[in-house]
Amino acid sequence: MYISKLAIHQVRNISSMEIKPHPYCNIIVGENGSGKSSILEAIHVLGFGRSFRKSKIAELIQFGCSELTVFATADIETSIDLIESSRFGIRKSKTGESEIRIQGNKARRLSQLSSQFPIISFTSDSLDLIDAGPSIRRRFIDWLVFHVKRDIEVAAIYRDFDKVLEQRNEALKKGKRQEIRVWDPKLIELNYQIAQMRSEIIEQLNSEMQGYYPKIESKFSEVKSQLQYKQGWNSDLDYALLLDNNLDMDIRRKSTSAGSHRDDIYFTLDEKPVKNILSRGESKRFVLALLLSAERLIDKANDKNCIWIFDDIAAELDLESLKRTFSVSHDLKNQMFFTCIEKDLPLIQQVIDYEHAVFHVKHGQLVN
Numbered sequence: 001m002y003i004s005k006l007a008i009h010q011v012r013n014i015s016s017m018e019i020k021p022h023p024y025c026n027i028i029v030g031e032n033g034s035g036k037s038s039i040l041e042a043i044h045v046l047g048f049g050r051s052f053r054k055s056k057i058a059e060l061i062q063f064g065c066s067e068l069t070v071f072a073t074a075d076i077e078t079s080i081d082l083i084e085s086s087r088f089g090i091r092k093s094k095t096g097e098s099e100i101r102i103q104g105n106k107a108r109r110l111s112q113l114s115s116q117f118p119i120i121s122f123t124s125d126s127l128d129l130i131d132a133g134p135s136i137r138r139r140f141i142d143w144l145v146f147h148v149k150r151d152i153e154v155a156a157i158y159r160d161f162d163k164v165l166e167q168r169n170e171a172l173k174k175g176k177r178q179e180i181r182v183w184d185p186k187l188i189e190l191n192y193q194i195a196q197m198r199s200e201i202i203e204q205l206n207s208e209m210q211g212y213y214p215k216i217e218s219k220f221s222e223v224k225s226q227l228q229y230k231q232g233w234n235s236d237l238d239y240a241l242l243l244d245n246n247l248d249m250d251i252r253r254k255s256t257s258a259g260s261h262r263d264d265i266y267f268t269l270d271e272k273p274v275k276n277i278l279s280r281g282e283s284k285r286f287v288l289a290l291l292l293s294a295e296r297l298i299d300k301a302n303d304k305n306c307i308w309i310f311d312d313i314a315a316e317l318d319l320e321s322l323k324r325t326f327s328v329s330h331d332l333k334n335q336m337f338f339t340c341i342e343k344d345l346p347l348i349q350q351v352i353d354y355e356h357a358v359f360h361v362k363h364g365q366l367v368n
């Protein structure tokens with residue numbers, strides 16, 4: 001799948017812009033502050049309903065405007081010379097309302113749009129997957145589960161778990177045992193479902209990683225890399241029993257101490273935490289291999305390639321990593337959007353030895 005047309009309105013310094021991207025490789029060039037990343041933000045909003053940075057939606061909306069909109073036409077080659085087009089759109093307002101359109105019809109949930117539109121982003125924040133707290137890794141794994149399972153019910157399982165956990169925590173605050181126990185059967189069931197889905201996907205991701213990591217990082221080809229699911233409770237014990245055992249403590253702490261909401265994934269090299277071993281550049285390559293492995297799983301399950309967005313690619317990766325990334329991504333036939341400043345364009349074009357489109361951006365407008 002690739003975006004064949006993109007229309008952006010009122011996203012940061014872009015008042016209105018229409019682009020017809022190349023099916024595989026797009027380089028967005030401009031000076032600092034020209035609006036390159038804003039194009040990537042617009043694509044990200046379509047796939048996730050939020051910024052790829054830590055910006056809130058209201059911060060993405062152009063100064064003085066009350067909403068932003070992004071529309072895309074995405075094409076899929078269904079056979080050698082047959083292309084199927086789909087239209088997607090999202091409107092987000094400052095006051096928090098969203099309107100989602102698929103083929104011109106209103107959709108109820110963002111997950112309906114996201115399921116059609118798998119986007120992978122590699123930005124300066126991507127290292128958070130290694131460095132930041134477990135919630136970032138859980139979010140990544142759950143996003144992958146959602147795209148691999150291809151089941152809209154998956155989003156409902158996560159939503160319900162959050163709701164039930166919140167209700168149970170409310171009951172814990174009141175300290176009423178009977179009320180707390182009302183939530184336990186549903187919590188146990190959803191906890192089990194989430195654990196099962198996460199465990200399966202981490203195992204599959206681990207196995208893809210064995211192939212991709214050496215392609216991106218030759219230095220550690222002899223060293224075993226491992227992704228391990230670390231459950232947020234003692235998995236030797238029955239979860240129901242654990243909730244019972246922890247009840248007094250949970251009432252004191254006013255929150256549920258054990259469960260999927262405490263899950264994490266350990267990334268190790270030679271059984272040592274990646275976080276403590278790898279340099280910053282090496283960590284970026286590890287994350288890149290992780291993202292490529294994730295894409296492979298999505299691709300296998302959906303026959304639908306992911307759309308990649310790389311912000312300021314030359315600042316993030318060295319020449320060798322760039323070469324490897326472009327080569328692997330090109331083999332996978334992904335649609336890619338890179339941003340870079342004018343001075344880095346020759347370097348990037350030297351590494352990309354296949355057809356691509358270049359879009360020059362100035363003051364929030366295309367200039368080529």
Ligand SMILES: Nc1ncnc2c1ncn2[C@@H]1O[C@H](COP(=O)(O)OP(=O)(O)OP(=O)(O)O)[C@@H](O)[C@H]1O
Pocket residue numbers: 011012013014030031032033034035036037038039059060061062063312339341
């Ligand atoms: N809500 C907003 N409304 C209008 N302009 C904004 C808003 N938020 C940010 N901007 C401005 O939009 C411009 C484009 O930002 P963007 O991050 O897209 O630039 P860029 O080309 O990627 O720059 P760099 O190379 O420095 O990363 C910046 O000047 C930024 O200050």
